[in-house]
Amino acid sequence: MEDDEDHSYYEGGWEADKRHGPGTLVDRRGIFQGQYVGGLAQGEGEYTRSSDQHTCKATWQDDHADMDACQWAAPEKNEL
Numbered sequence: 001m002e003d004d005e006d007h008s009y010y011e012g013g014w015e016a017d018k019r020h021g022p023g024t025l026v027d028r029r030g031i032f033q034g035q036y037v038g039g040l041a042q043g044e045g046e047y048t049r050s051s052d053q054h055t056c057k058a059t060w061q062d063d064h065a066d067m068d069a070c071q072w073a074a075p076e077k078n079e080l
Contacts, residue, residue: 012036034060041065 012023018039019025025032025041034045041060047067048055056070 008025008027010019010023010025012019013021013036015021015038019036020038021036022034023036028050030047030049030051032041032045032047034041035043037043040063042062043060044057045060045065046055046057047065049072053075054072055075056065056067056072058065058067058070
């Protein structure tokens with residue numbers, strides 16, 4: 001686990017002191033769950049915004065995804 005100055009933390013794989021393999025990064029903006037290669041998000045991943053809990057599944061490359069092309073999904077509501 002890693003705790004940065006920006007109050008983020010990471011839980012997952014490491015290789016050569018960098019994030020590598022499946023992992024979860026949580027920071028003030030949201031949560032990313034997906035694959036890391038050489039410290040950067042790569043491949044399929046899911047990002048959930050903290051502001052409204054909407055989720056986007058996207059393909060990531062070099063720590064970036066085209067969020068404008070993402071179709072955001074609202075959180076599921078539990079029926080009582």
